Amino acid sequence: MIVTIDGVAASGKSSVSSGVARALGVPYVSSGLLYRAATLLGLEAGLELQNAPGLLAYLQIHPLRLEPLAGGNRIWQGERELTGELHSTRVDAGVSVVAALPEVRAWVDAQLRALPSPFVAEGRDMGTNVFPHAGAKFYLTASPHVRAQRRAQERPEDVPAIEAALIRRDALDRVQSAPAPDAVVIDTGPLTLDGVIQTILAQLPEQQRSRPASSV
Numbered sequence: 001m002i003v004t005i006d007g008v009a010a011s012g013k014s015s016v017s018s019g020v021a022r023a024l025g026v027p028y029v030s031s032g033l034l035y036r037a038a039t040l041l042g043l044e045a046g047l048e049l050q051n052a053p054g055l056l057a058y059l060q061i062h063p064l065r066l067e068p069l070a071g072g073n074r075i076w077q078g079e080r081e082l083t084g085e086l087h088s089t090r091v092d093a094g095v096s097v098v099a100a101l102p103e104v105r106a107w108v109d110a111q112l113r114a115l116p117s118p119f120v121a122e123g124r125d126m127g128t129n130v131f132p133h134a135g136a137k138f139y140l141t142a143s144p145h146v147r148a149q150r151r152a153q154e155r156p157e158d159v160p161a162i163e164a165a166l167i168r169r170d171a172l173d174r175v176q177s178a179p180a181p182d183a184v185v186i187d188t189g190p191l192t193l194d195g196v197i198q199t200i201l202a203q204l205p206e207q208q209r210s211r212p213a214s215s216v
């Protein structure tokens with residue numbers, strides 16, 4: 001079975017997906033990391049981020065490999081691990097431009113659809129576009145201020161600067177970020193991380209919840 005967890009930036013998608021995936025004993029798949037890695041490579045290559053043909057040609061020559069694990073996803077370009085470089089302010093600022101390119105979206109979607117299920121997939125359009133037949137779909141929200149306060153633990157900027165950047169990115173990502181009509185929408189603002197994870201686990205079909213945890 002595929003479980004999708006979509007939502008706005010810093011709503012808790014990757015932390016929640018990791019917790020749900022661990023409980024189910026399956027990997028989780030971070031689609032955002034592929035957009036982030038494409039952005040990093042485009043910036044490093046000095047490409048205009050709107051230049052879809054140039055970016056795709058570069059990605060064909062330097063393919064990326066996503067390693068989905070329950071504990072955290074890793075991403076590689078050959079022997080080089082990019083994971084630790086993907087959550088910088090510079091990548092945050094450029095990634096929405098890259099994610100708006102239909103050619104790049106098709107490239108990401110093809111990689112995701114080639115992955116063997118079961119898994120938990122997180123991003124923006126997992127439940128709408130990439131895995132519309134997923135067995136369970138969730139969509140996480142929280143106010144920009146709550147999200148900025150959370151992100152401030154991980155970024156050097158202060159809360160107002162992070163909040164402004166999140167609002168800007170919400171607007172740029174809006175097209176692909178609508179919840180699936182059959183997704184359960186969860187406001188994570190009043191909940192702890194574990195509270196969100198338990199809310200999702202409680203709504204999964206019984207046979208899914210009782211899967212023994214494996215060592216993924």
Ligand SMILES: Nc1ncnc2c1ncn2[C@@H]1O[C@H](COP(=O)(O)OP(=O)(O)O)[C@@H](O)[C@H]1O
Binds near residue numbers: 009011016191192
């Ligand atoms: N319900 C929650 N309560 C408090 N902090 C949370 C909650 N959900 C996520 N966080 C924290 O907020 C930050 C952003 O979460 P993350 O999983 O990276 O979000 P996303 O993948 O949507 O960008 C992380 O530091 C995470 O630990």
Ligand SMILES: Nc1ccn([C@H]2C[C@H](O)[C@@H](COP(=O)(O)OP(=O)(O)O)O2)c(=O)n1
Binds near residue numbers: 008013031100126173
């Ligand atoms: N399925 C997806 C996943 C991410 N994106 C875009 C939107 C976001 O701005 C970036 C980065 O997404 P990611 O989930 O890694 O990060 P945030 O939670 O937004 O901080 O990629 C997308 O358009 N579609």
